Amino acid sequence: MRNAFLQLHLSIVLAGFTGIFGKLITLPEGPLVWYRMLMAFLLLFGCLAAAGRLPRIPPLEAGKICGVGALIAMHWLFFYGAVKYANVSIAVVCFALTGFFTAIFEPLCSKQAVSVRELAYSLLTVLGITLIFHFDVRYRTGIILGVVCAVFAALFTIAMKRIGRNHEPSTMMLFQLLGGWFFLSIAAPFYLLLFPGTKLIPSSLDWLYLFLLSSVCTIGMFYLQIQALKKISAFTVNLSYNLEPVYSIVLAMILFNEGSQVSTSFYIGLGLICVSVLLQSIAAARQRSILLQQCASKDQHP
Numbered sequence: 001m002r003n004a005f006l007q008l009h010l011s012i013v014l015a016g017f018t019g020i021f022g023k024l025i026t027l028p029e030g031p032l033v034w035y036r037m038l039m040a041f042l043l044l045f046g047c048l049a050a051a052g053r054l055p056r057i058p059p060l061e062a063g064k065i066c067g068v069g070a071l072i073a074m075h076w077l078f079f080y081g082a083v084k085y086a087n088v089s090i091a092v093v094c095f096a097l098t099g100f101f102t103a104i105f106e107p108l109c110s111k112q113a114v115s116v117r118e119l120a121y122s123l124l125t126v127l128g129i130t131l132i133f134h135f136d137v138r139y140r141t142g143i144i145l146g147v148v149c150a151v152f153a154a155l156f157t158i159a160m161k162r163i164g165r166n167h168e169p170s171t172m173m174l175f176q177l178l179g180g181w182f183f184l185s186i187a188a189p190f191y192l193l194l195f196p197g198t199k200l201i202p203s204s205l206d207w208l209y210l211f212l213l214s215s216v217c218t219i220g221m222f223y224l225q226i227q228a229l230k231k232i233s234a235f236t237v238n239l240s241y242n243l244e245p246v247y248s249i250v251l252a253m254i255l256f257n258e259g260s261q262v263s264t265s266f267y268i269g270l271g272l273i274c275v276s277v278l279l280q281s282i283a284a285a286r287q288r289s290i291l292l293q294q295c296a297s298k299d300q301h302p
Helices: 002-024 029-050 059-085 088-095 098-110 116-135 137-166 169-194 204-229 234-256 264-300
Strands: none
Touching: 002 059, 002 088, 002 204, 002 234, 029 059, 029 169, 029 204, 059 088, 059 137, 059 169, 088 116, 088 137, 088 234, 088 264, 098 116, 098 137, 116 264, 169 204, 234 264
16 A cells, blocks of 8 residues: 555656646747647557557547547647746646636536535635736736636646546546647647747657656556556545655756745735645545445445
């Protein structure tokens, strides 16, 4: 069990490094995500082929998963845009709005009532982002891109719940990477019209960072998460991933001295976001405990 928790937190640290590599790689966000998805797809395809585990699924199902890949491509595109126009800390703080948008979009998609509790907790995150947005005017473009990134992350999460139940995680990831890369390839001419003169060819150091991002921080992170899930519940894994923004911010402050680039309002806003995440985590843990008790009670009284 101890090894499983080590694998889990190592995967979270690797997830925290995705923003760091976004800062280190000199390519703009569009080519960066295009290369990341292509390289990660080729690496995962090679690993599955070597293991004799290449998935075979109906074309319609493959198309649906590829469509979800377009959502994650947009999420990554706006996330790295936020990193480029602001910094890593701002990008990951805005990413925390995913819970707020999920609390709104998911009930609409499933035609259920909005959870007042989830919305109230998420509004603390909105207040935190508002504080950062209002006082830290240097990063407004990055903050806007980060908020849009959270919208696509929420849509991706909802789509994954609907489509991912009947497929292996490796199958989902393989076709998501392929679909996202294909979507970006189609959108590339429009991107280049909007941003003429975009740097398209990575430098030698960019190639190294892209390889590490695609292999270690994408495929490696995925592998560690799957290994951890063999002994740790999905609930615990999802709850633990709330630490990802914290790890990213700490890493950015160590590597890029981002602590000197943000104002006091950033820390106040970050504090509110942390409180929101903590309250959501406590509520989720209590709800899970109640469900487990109800299940145990039913087992004892058939």
